Amino acid sequence: MIELNHVSKTFETKQTDVHAVKDVSLHINAGEIFGIIGFSGAGKSTLIRCINLLERPNEGTVAVDGNNLLKLSDPQLREVRKKIGMIFQHFNLMRSRTVFQNVAFPLKDSKLSKPEIEAKVMELLTLVDLVDKRDAYPSELSGGQKQRVAIARALANDPKVLLCDEATSALDPQTTRSILKLLKEVNQRLHITIVLITHEMAVIKEICDRVAVMENGLIVEMGNIVDIFMHPQSDVTKNFISTTSALTRIYEMVEQDSPITRIQSGQYLVHLKYGANTTKEALLSHITREMAVETSIIFGNVEVLQDTPLGDLVVIFSGAEHNIQQAIAYAQNQGVEIEVIKS
Amino acid sequence: MSGLENWIPNVIDLADEFPICLMQTLQMLLIPGLISFVFGTLFGIMLVVTRKGGIMENRVIFFVLDKLVNLFRAIPFIILTSLLVGFTRLIMGTSIGVTGALPSLVIGTVPFFSRQIESTLSEVDQGVIEASQAMGLTPMQIITRVYLKESIPGIARAVTITLISLVGLIAIAGAVGAGGLGDMAIRYGYNRYMYDVTYVVVIIILLLITLIQSIGDYIVKKTTH
Numbered sequence: 001m002i003e004l005n006h007v008s009k010t011f012e013t014k015q016t017d018v019h020a021v022k023d024v025s026l027h028i029n030a031g032e033i034f035g036i037i038g039f040s041g042a043g044k045s046t047l048i049r050c051i052n053l054l055e056r057p058n059e060g061t062v063a064v065d066g067n068n069l070l071k072l073s074d075p076q077l078r079e080v081r082k083k084i085g086m087i088f089q090h091f092n093l094m095r096s097r098t099v100f101q102n103v104a105f106p107l108k109d110s111k112l113s114k115p116e117i118e119a120k121v122m123e124l125l126t127l128v129d130l131v132d133k134r135d136a137y138p139s140e141l142s143g144g145q146k147q148r149v150a151i152a153r154a155l156a157n158d159p160k161v162l163l164c165d166e167a168t169s170a171l172d173p174q175t176t177r178s179i180l181k182l183l184k185e186v187n188q189r190l191h192i193t194i195v196l197i198t199h200e201m202a203v204i205k206e207i208c209d210r211v212a213v214m215e216n217g218l219i220v221e222m223g224n225i226v227d228i229f230m231h232p233q234s235d236v237t238k239n240f241i242s243t244t245s246a247l248t249r250i251y252e253m254v255e256q257d258s259p260i261t262r263i264q265s266g267q268y269l270v271h272l273k274y275g276a277n278t279t280k281e282a283l284l285s286h287i288t289r290e291m292a293v294e295t296s297i298i299f300g301n302v303e304v305l306q307d308t309p310l311g312d313l314v315v316i317f318s319g320a321e322h323n324i325q326q327a328i329a330y331a332q333n334q335g336v337e338i339e340v341i342k343s
Numbered sequence: 344m345s346g347l348e349n350w351i352p353n354v355i356d357l358a359d360e361f362p363i364c365l366m367q368t369l370q371m372l373l374i375p376g377l378i379s380f381v382f383g384t385l386f387g388i389m390l391v392v393t394r395k396g397g398i399m400e401n402r403v404i405f406f407v408l409d410k411l412v413n414l415f416r417a418i419p420f421i422i423l424t425s426l427l428v429g430f431t432r433l434i435m436g437t438s439i440g441v442t443g444a445l446p447s448l449v450i451g452t453v454p455f456f457s458r459q460i461e462s463t464l465s466e467v468d469q470g471v472i473e474a475s476q477a478m479g480l481t482p483m484q485i486i487t488r489v490y491l492k493e494s495i496p497g498i499a500r501a502v503t504i505t506l507i508s509l510v511g512l513i514a515i516a517g518a519v520g521a522g523g524l525g526d527m528a529i530r531y532g533y534n535r536y537m538y539d540v541t542y543v544v545v546i547i548i549l550l551l552i553t554l555i556q557s558i559g560d561y562i563v564k565k566t567t568h
Contacts, residue, residue: 052477054473054476054477077479078479078480078481079479080479081476081477081478081479082478082479084477086474086477086478088470088473088474090468090470091470092468092470092471092473092474093471094471094489094492094493095493095568096492096493096495096566096568097492105478105488106478106479108488109484137568138568139568150474153478157478163477
């Protein structure tokens, strides 16, 4: 649906050139929710603006739904843009227009008649659950409601793609979840491809199918989110993942030699990581029963990503050395990744 | 009436002249006001859209317009009036009376109003402009449907301020032969010590300004959401 090939964008300032996006190539499939995560200044805002040419890349090609955007004339580009919805961190609604008028705004030049526009707007307001606010002005709405209006507006022209520029960054966690739920619904019900950028790993975890991690204008890592969460490669990615997990805390405690993670000789402190296929086995009780290894869980966490559970357990094994080795081998055999933190 | 004759004797004597002068003042307010509104809005928009980062960025147009506005804003109105005498005679046929005052009133007001419009339009959130571009609006549609529509309260405020400052300019124009209430205050009140004429003129102008301000405030209140 969206294809970026070797896209670069440089801003010239008086002092130096700022390379916001460097040689980025992306292929986003129709119907998926694709996340781009990075710290502020990583270039993700510029990158998402390259998709609808709010920023014109200096190099590379941008194709959306088969159209090579950089080759289009201005009027052609405006037509294509109508099929690419966009929502923003600060909603960008018009203060002088009511909720209804804001949603109807993109339909002003469409071929729809007045009653058809009315019906379309009401359908969208039903989707975003704001029918009762149709005559309210944006100043009377909460942040979450404003973003819902913005989503309805972005969907008015039946776009194929929805670009979300930090759409939840100005919202509280609860509202963020409800907006993400709405985006997921939009994606599934209307089959709209969604590209979202964020600095919150929680957002990626909640709805994305695939993710690209950006740093200094480059994509440092890209893939299915289950794979990225299971096996992060780069430091930035690990860093982002740790922000959503309490596991870092355990490693810190080990480093600080906290009583909770302190072990006696003959004990092993291990980190078990397991994915979808292995969670059903009663692994720990099997180890205890069959191998005479005592297990005591000091930390446990299960994430559900794309309906796939991902588990982390930090466990102390105590028992005879060869039994523990046997237990570790058994766990690995069961497809569980095991890391000995301390022994 | 005997009471009034004691208080404002000269005003009673000149009772016929007041309506004429008030009409002249209103003419000088409304005609240049309307012309300045059109040109000021146009130039204000041009300043906003052609500036760096604007939706129709154009360095040359911005530079020329920006400097012209600064130039005419820098000249004190009374000097501008005398500076424009030749030009006024050329296009209006005369440099005195209401007709003669119109060009300098327009040229004195347009730059002021342009700047007001420029600053009002600049307050429109850049994000809203960006959203409109993302929706595929043409630059002209962005100007009319976003910049102007979003700025109605600000424009009403700018018109109010400009009309009030225009009342001041009209009084100055009156001093150099344009007629109107300012002219009356100077001719009778100042030159012939008929202070009561001045007082009544002040009251009329005060009422006029209060009226303008009230209408302006009302529109701002009605259009702000």
